Amino acid sequence: MKRIIICFAILLVFGGCAYRHYLGLHGPTVRGTPDIHDGVTEDAECLGCHDPDGDPIGLPTSHPQFTGCLKCHNDPLT
Ligand code: HEC
Numbered sequence: 001m002k003r004i005i006i007c008f009a010i011l012l013v014f015g016g017c018a019y020r021h022y023l024g025l026h027g028p029t030v031r032g033t034p035d036i037h038d039g040v041t042e043d044a045e046c047l048g049c050h051d052p053d054g055d056p057i058g059l060p061t062s063h064p065q066f067t068g069c070l071k072c073h074n075d076p077l078t
């Protein structure tokens with residue numbers, strides 16, 4: 001019984017929203033805000049506005065160390 005509870009606790013922790021990106025899941029897409037994001041392709045550009053250590057104009061990202069931002073943030077709008 002104890003083991004089952006521990007398994008659930010682990011699942012909960014890793015399923016928690018804040019850790020979704022560590023599992024390689026996709027984040028919110030930038031396509032909803034084309035006025036801001038159109039034509040932006042480089043990670044360095046993204047971080048110019050989203051780096052938590054800088055002076056973010058947009059939302060600070062929790063994962064500035066990632067590369068290939070658009071792999072996860074360029075899903076088509078449904
Ligand atoms: C492996 C996929 C992945 C990569 C690569 C990635 N992200 Fe994310 N990102 C996510 C996920 C999933 C979320 C939503 C969960 C969260 O906030 O952690 C997210 C959330 C965000 C948010 C917050 C959006 C909000 O509405 O709170 C910003 C800003 C962001 N990412 C910017 C970036 C930038 C800049 C890069 C490149 C340096 C990047 N991401 C690379 C998956 C990724």
Ligand code: HEC
Binds near residue numbers: 027029041046
């Ligand atoms: C010129 C500054 C700027 C650049 C460059 C920029 N962003 Fe943003 N970003 C913003 C601002 C401002 C917002 C908030 C938009 C809003 O909510 O109206 C935002 C919002 C976001 C969101 C949240 C979208 C949502 O609808 O919740 C994500 C994810 C994101 N940006 C990722 C990126 C990625 C990835 C890149 C690089 C391809 C990037 N941004 C480049 C300024 C920028």
